[in-house]
Amino acid sequence: MTEPIDERLRSELQQHGVWVTSMQELYNWGRKNSIWPLQFGLACCAIEMIATAASRYDIARFGGEIFRPSPRQADLMIVAGTVTKKMAPQIVRLYNQMADPKYVIAMGACAISGGPFKQGYNVLKGIDRYIPVDVYIPGCPPRPEALLHAFMELQRKIDSQKLSGADKAEHLKPEQPSEFPVPLFGEHDLESSANPGVFHPPEIERA
Amino acid sequence: MTPNPYLFIVIFVGVALVFPLIPLALAWLWRRFFQPPKPGPDKTSIYECGVESVGDAHIQFHSQYYLYAIIFLVFDVEAIFLVPFAVAFTGLPIGAFIAILVFLLLLVEGLVWAWGKGCLDWEH
Numbered sequence: 001m002t003e004p005i006d007e008r009l010r011s012e013l014q015q016h017g018v019w020v021t022s023m024q025e026l027y028n029w030g031r032k033n034s035i036w037p038l039q040f041g042l043a044c045c046a047i048e049m050i051a052t053a054a055s056r057y058d059i060a061r062f063g064g065e066i067f068r069p070s071p072r073q074a075d076l077m078i079v080a081g082t083v084t085k086k087m088a089p090q091i092v093r094l095y096n097q098m099a100d101p102k103y104v105i106a107m108g109a110c111a112i113s114g115g116p117f118k119q120g121y122n123v124l125k126g127i128d129r130y131i132p133v134d135v136y137i138p139g140c141p142p143r144p145e146a147l148l149h150a151f152m153e154l155q156r157k158i159d160s161q162k163l164s165g166a167d168k169a170e171h172l173k174p175e176q177p178s179e180f181p182v183p184l185f186g187e188h189d190l191e192s193s194a195n196p197g198v199f200h201p202p203e204i205e206r207a
Numbered sequence: 208m209t210p211n212p213y214l215f216i217v218i219f220v221g222v223a224l225v226f227p228l229i230p231l232a233l234a235w236l237w238r239r240f241f242q243p244p245k246p247g248p249d250k251t252s253i254y255e256c257g258v259e260s261v262g263d264a265h266i267q268f269h270s271q272y273y274l275y276a277i278i279f280l281v282f283d284v285e286a287i288f289l290v291p292f293a294v295a296f297t298g299l300p301i302g303a304f305i306a307i308l309v310f311l312l313l314l315v316e317g318l319v320w321a322w323g324k325g326c327l328d329w330e331h
Contacts, residue, residue, distance in 0.1 A: 070254060090257030096249035097257075100242065163241060171242065178245035 024163040031075075031101070032063075032158040035151070038074035038094065039067035043081025045108040045141040052144040062151050071097040076154070078147070079133075082110035082117060083124040085190050089182045095131045096179035101171035103158070105150050106133045109140045116140070129194035131180055132170075274326040281317045 010020050021029075041049055052059050059065050068074040071094050083091060095104065106127050109115030117123035127133060134157060135150040142150075161169035170176045180198060183190040194201075238244055253260040292299075292307050321327065 072254065093249055093259070094257040096247065097252070097254055099250075100245055171245075174243040174245075177247075179247040179249045182249065 027163060028159050028161060032155040034066075035062075035064045035076045035103070035154065035158075036066045036068050036074050037064055037076040037078050038071055038098065039069050040094070041080045042083060042087065043108075043110065045080035045111070048141045048144055049078055049080040049107065049147060052147045057144040057148060059148065059151065062148070062155065064151055071095075072099055074098055075102060077102065077104045077131075078107055079104060079111040079127045080107040081141075082108075082115065083127050085122050085124055086185075088124045088127070088130065088190060089184070091127060092130045092180060092182045096182070100178050101169065103134045103154055104131055105135045105137065105147075105154060107137045107147060107150070108142055109138060112136045112138065124190075129199045130183060132198050274321065274324070277317065278321050278326065281314050281321070285311070285314050 005020055005022070013020055041047075051057055053065060053067060064076070071077075075098075077091075077095055077098065079091065095102065104127070106112045110117060110123065111127050112133075114120075114123050114125035118125055128136075135153050137146050137150045139146055163169070163172065171178070177197075180195055181192070183192055185191070253264045288307070288310065
């Protein structure tokens with residue numbers, strides 16, 4: 001890839017009616033404006049997600065209104081709601097079956113950490129234990145505006161992804177995995193409580 | 208000189224071939240130079256709403272289902288013809304009335320045959 005064009009030169013050209021772009025910008029522009037989410041909901045957050053897709057909040061303004069019933073056609077997985085340990089393997093498998101490039105929004109307190117059920121026995125303490133999450137939305141449940149904000153954040157992320165170089169996007173690197181191990185049902189709990197390759201718990205600092 | 212009128216069909220066929228081939232070629236080039244394919248056992252497996260699929264997706268439905276198809280047809284055709292018959296009932300001559308009765312009799316005969324064959328029993 002060649003050097004990016006000088007911003008001042010670009011705006012100068014734009015004033016004269018010449019629009020200059022690069023392959024990377026064109027590619028990302030196309031991708032970020034047609035993010036097709038996977039159509040599934042897990043709990044009450046899904047109601048907010050449905051409201052986001054409906055007329056009042058209208059996620060179609062951001063090009064994300066086509067909720068696909070098949071992971072083969074989806075770019076984005078919105079984990080909307082409580083992920084129970086019974087459901088977690090299915091979520092991971094659905095993520096694995098999505099075509100690259102794929103993104104994950106963890107919506108709501110339950111999806112990001114287990115939420116009010118964190119101390120319980122049957123709720124996963126955050127979907128980021130098994131799959132890489134791009135945007136986290138706190139809230140119980142988050143309002144549709146929050147989901148729209150997360151969507152815009154994701155668009156910003158897609159827009160900044162590189163096509164080449166050492167820091168190019170994950171899905172373009174051959175060595176980056178596209179699927180992650182599906183947790184198994186053990187005798188008492190899910191076998192392997194987290195995928196160490198994906199899950200990086202915050203360090204607890206004690207004074 | 209006017210071109211051969213069939214020339215447009217040739218052009219049309221050419222466009223119909225090139226039009227779908229361009230995106231396919233672009234996708235192939237994209238895969239070749241930018242995005243490495245990443246197939247895997249999960250990714251290429253049969254999609255069954257996230258649950259592990261059991262068996263093959265290409266199974267044959269048992270041919271016994273033809274009985275249900277026939278019964279469905281009986282009631283379906285009956286409904287299609289009965290509604291216009293009922294709408295036009297008062298204005299119909301006696302010949303048409305007898306004709307529709309014969310037609311209904313044929314369908315009822317089919318139903319009786321199916322009943323006798325026992326395919327209305329849900330247990331079978």
